[in-house]
Amino acid sequence: MSEVAIRALAPTDLDAYRLLRLRGLAEHPEAFTSSVGDEAATPADALARRLAPDAARPHDVVLGAFDGGTLVGICGIDVDMREKVRHKGRVFGMYVPAECAGKGIGGALIDRAVGHAHAAGLAQLTLTVTADNAPARRVYERTGFAVCGREPQAIRVGGRGHDKLFMVLFLPAARAPRG
Numbered sequence: 001m002s003e004v005a006i007r008a009l010a011p012t013d014l015d016a017y018r019l020l021r022l023r024g025l026a027e028h029p030e031a032f033t034s035s036v037g038d039e040a041a042t043p044a045d046a047l048a049r050r051l052a053p054d055a056a057r058p059h060d061v062v063l064g065a066f067d068g069g070t071l072v073g074i075c076g077i078d079v080d081m082r083e084k085v086r087h088k089g090r091v092f093g094m095y096v097p098a099e100c101a102g103k104g105i106g107g108a109l110i111d112r113a114v115g116h117a118h119a120a121g122l123a124q125l126t127l128t129v130t131a132d133n134a135p136a137r138r139v140y141e142r143t144g145f146a147v148c149g150r151e152p153q154a155i156r157v158g159g160r161g162h163d164k165l166f167m168v169l170f171l172p173a174a175r176a177p178r179g
């Protein structure tokens with residue numbers, strides 16, 4: 001990978017984020033649980049909130065990979081804040097457009113997401129991946145995620161069912177501050 005910078009997206013990145021996300025959902029409907037229709041129905045301010053830093057949710061982030069000024073990859077983490085499940089983050093919305101794929105951008109995004117989750121004190125990351133999505137599975141397994149379950153016919157796209165794999169990565173305990 002060359003010259004790609006990764007940073008947390010901010011509300012000012014909303015238009016680029018929305019465009020790239022819609023493209024991913026349109027070009028790879030079998031890879032995502034959300035559809036283009038779901039996304040189009042999501043109000044812009046809900047998406048902008050996703051990109052806004054929130055001191056009460058330091059683990060939540062949408063990372064963007066930039067080649068110059070162009071957004072060429074996205075990957076998010078969010079946490080269900082209910083007491084019994086707030087130790088784990090969910091990885092969502094990983095996408096690198098085809099013309100940029102195969103250069104390590106997806107790997108760099110998930111590595112950064114893992115670092116962010118660890119720094120934020122999360123104990124584990126989970127995600128789902130469509131069972132026959134070999135490139136995505138490769139990226140996650142390379143980073144240390146392991147398959148921990150399979151849901152048959154988890155999504156339907158154009159009337160055809162696709163299984164989803166559940167994957168998990170356990171993070172080392174964050175070191176307690178000295179003193």
Ligand SMILES: CC(C)(COP(=O)(O)OP(=O)(O)OC[C@H]1O[C@@H](n2cnc3c(N)ncnc32)[C@H](O)[C@@H]1OP(=O)(O)O)[C@@H](O)C(=O)NCCC(=O)NCCS
Nearest residue numbers: 028031094095096101102103104105106107134135136138
């Ligand atoms: C999955 C995705 C994010 C990967 O991004 P990327 O920038 O190409 O990722 P990387 O370049 O870091 O790595 C891609 C890996 O997939 C491998 N790969 C590509 N095609 C493959 C195939 N058909 N079978 C197995 N592995 C494959 C590459 O060899 C590479 O692994 P390696 O470097 O160990 O050889 C990107 O392809 C994408 O957005 N796909 C469509 C949407 C999607 O599937 N999102 C994930 C939802 S869970």
